[in-house]
Amino acid sequence: MSLTVTDLSCARGGVPVLEGVSFTLEPGQALELRGPNGSGKTTLLRTLAGLQSALDGGIEAPDGAIAYAGHADGLKATLSVAENLRFWAAIYGGGAIDAALAAFDLRGLEERPAGNLSAGQKRRLGLARLLVTGRAIWMLDEPVVSLDTASVALFAAALKTHLAGGGSAVIATHVDLDIGAGTLDVSAFRAAPAQGGAFDEAFL
Amino acid sequence: MIALLLRDIRLAVRAGGGFGLALAFFLIVTTLVPFGVGPQNATLALIAPGILWLGALLACLLSLDRIFATDFEDGSLDLLATAPIPLEGVVAIKALAHWLTTGLPLTLVAPFLGVLLNLPGPGYYWITLTLAFGTPALSMIGAFGAALTVGLKRGGLLMSILVLPLYVPTLIFGAETVRRGTEGLATGTPLALLGGITLGAVALLPFAAAAALRVNLR
Numbered sequence: 001m002s003l004t005v006t007d008l009s010c011a012r013g014g015v016p017v018l019e020g021v022s023f024t025l026e027p028g029q030a031l032e033l034r035g036p037n038g039s040g041k042t043t044l045l046r047t048l049a050g051l052q053s054a055l056d057g058g059i060e061a062p063d064g065a066i067a068y069a070g071h072a073d074g075l076k077a078t079l080s081v082a083e084n085l086r087f088w089a090a091i092y093g094g095g096a097i098d099a100a101l102a103a104f105d106l107r108g109l110e111e112r113p114a115g116n117l118s119a120g121q122k123r124r125l126g127l128a129r130l131l132v133t134g135r136a137i138w139m140l141d142e143p144v145v146s147l148d149t150a151s152v153a154l155f156a157a158a159l160k161t162h163l164a165g166g167g168s169a170v171i172a173t174h175v176d177l178d179i180g181a182g183t184l185d186v187s188a189f190r191a192a193p194a195q196g197g198a199f200d201e202a203f204l
Numbered sequence: 205m206i207a208l209l210l211r212d213i214r215l216a217v218r219a220g221g222g223f224g225l226a227l228a229f230f231l232i233v234t235t236l237v238p239f240g241v242g243p244q245n246a247t248l249a250l251i252a253p254g255i256l257w258l259g260a261l262l263a264c265l266l267s268l269d270r271i272f273a274t275d276f277e278d279g280s281l282d283l284l285a286t287a288p289i290p291l292e293g294v295v296a297i298k299a300l301a302h303w304l305t306t307g308l309p310l311t312l313v314a315p316f317l318g319v320l321l322n323l324p325g326p327g328y329y330w331i332t333l334t335l336a337f338g339t340p341a342l343s344m345i346g347a348f349g350a351a352l353t354v355g356l357k358r359g360g361l362l363m364s365i366l367v368l369p370l371y372v373p374t375l376i377f378g379a380e381t382v383r384r385g386t387e388g389l390a391t392g393t394p395l396a397l398l399g400g401i402t403l404g405a406v407a408l409l410p411f412a413a414a415a416a417l418r419v420n421l422r
Contacts, residue, residue, distance in 0.1 A: 049286050052422040068286045072279025078218040079211070090207030091287050129283075 001065050001136040002026045003048075003168065008057035009191065010040070010047040016055060016191035017043045023184060025168045027136070030159065030181035033172040039187045041172035042071075045139045048170065067135035071142060073126025077115025081106055081125055084114050089132040100131035103158045105151070119146040127155055131162075138162065138169040144177070152177070205289055205297055212301030215274075222270050226263040226306045227313060233259035234317040245322045252321035253382035256331050259317075260310045261342060261371055265364060267306050268346040271298050272354045272417070281354070285421055291414040299340075299347035299410070307339030323386075330385030334398060338378040341402040344409045345370045351413035355420040373401055 002025060009019040017040035025031055033041045047054050048061075049068035075084050085097045101107050104124040109117070114125060123146050130138055138159075144152050156177050159169060163179070171181065216223045237255050241247055275281040284294050314335050315328045323331065349367035353359035377398040384391045 046282075051282060051285060064288055066286065068282065070279055070282050072277075072282070074278055074280040074283040076211070076215055076278070076280070078215060083211075083214075087207055087211050088283070091284075091289065093288065 001062055001166065001168070003065075003137050003170075004058075004060040005048070006058045006060075008044075008047065008059065009055040010043050010052070011055050011191075012040070012043045018186060018189045019056070019191040021057070021184075021186070021189045025137070025170065027166040027168055028163050030163055030169045030171060030179055032177070032181045032183045033170065033186055034174075034183050035186040039190065041186055042141050044186060045141050045170065045172055046070075049139045061137060065135055066137045066139060067130050067133040068139045069126060069130055069141065069143060071145075073122050074129070075114040075122055075125060078113060080111050080113055081117070082110040084125060085128060085132060088129045092133045092135070094132050094134050097128075097132055100128040103131055103161075104128040104154055120148055120151055123147055124151055124154070127158070131158065136167045138167065138171075140169060140171045140173075142172055142174075144173060144175050205293055208284075208289070208294065208297045209301050209304075212298055213305055216270070216301065216305040222267050223305050223309075226267045227309055229266055230259045230263040230310055230313065231317065233262065234320050238320060248322040249324050249386075252318060252323040253327060253331060253386065254379045255321055256314050256318060256323070257335075257338075257375055257379040257382070260307075260314060260335055260339065261375055263310055264306055264339065264342040264346060265367065265371070267302070268350050268363060268367065269360050271302050271347050271350040273350065273359070276354045276420075281417070282421060285417070291417055292410045295347055295351065295413040295417065296406075296410040299344045299413075302347065303340050303343035307335070307343050311335040311339055325386075326388070327382055327386040330382040330391070334378045334381045334395070337395070337398050337402060338374045341374050341398075341405040342371060344402075344405040345374075348409045348413040348416070351416040351420070354417065374398065377401065 004024045006022050008021040009016060011017060021044065023031065033044065035041055046052050048059060049066055082097065085100060089095060089097050104127055106124060106128060109121065114122065117125065127143060144155060147155065152175065156179055159179055234255060238248060272281060285291055311332060314331050318328055318331055346367055349363045352366060353363040356362060377394045381391050381394040381398060384394065
């Protein structure tokens, strides 16, 4: 379940943002994406997750190995914590949600509507979704935003368990998670400004 | 897939899901029309099939943006697009959930609202039958329109303008079948065309809507 990226270029809104990104991620490894705001971390993650197509270059990953977690948690405010999590578990063909609830300290909140959770609790529920997907390669976009210190530690522990079990992760973050991850500074791959006006995005 | 269907139905019937909105709108339209055109029984009987079809169509249009807009806003659509079920399946299931919570209830209440419009006797049978045949097309075409406009803030206006012309054939053949049915004429041709539009929409539009979603998620 290794992820190989070769000479990848990606664009946001029709404008090339990154070019020449290459790395290999083996099972058990994590990669932290660093770079200032607007440097293309989210664009890279969305491209890797398959939400947008790459301009150029290749992404080699086994089918159905990647789980994506973006800025938004994908929670339904009128469904309870357990209903939200059970839904994603069913979508990914998994079953039990108990381990995921325990890993992110959500026990006791199962019957609470997700809309009544605090920002940090919502984020923890969003991250618990990753555990029920059962997928090996996690694409995480700013996973620890709005988490307190204890919750960051919970997340780091869950991530370590995931890595120890042969999983891997690409994480865009500004917080040092202390999980022994390699770092990749995306600002080194900034794309040259586009030449000419070949902008057909709106018509595709 | 079944989990997605159950979730969408559950979301629709819970608070703020918009389940009652379409029904209430349908009730309001059919209640107000007699006040607008006057209480002459003959006039009402003449326009009843058209008004019922128009009311159901507009009620359906009113609830279209909940198919994808809420999922887009809270990030669920990104996650569904990367989930192991194909996006075409997601579109078809969400359209089905929309029909079960909008088209089907509208079909079931239409005969009762027909009383308010002095719908002639055979019309009750035909309005139920044609709405049952036609409303799946309304949901599916609507899902396509919603997929096209999902990335736009307040895209409801654009979606209505895009979807309304696509609704016209369904409206024409639906109302025409009821009119012919109430007058005792042959209904085979418009009914077959109505069913054909529905089957065509169900067969083709999930692919078009999924392609539109992929473009909008980039």
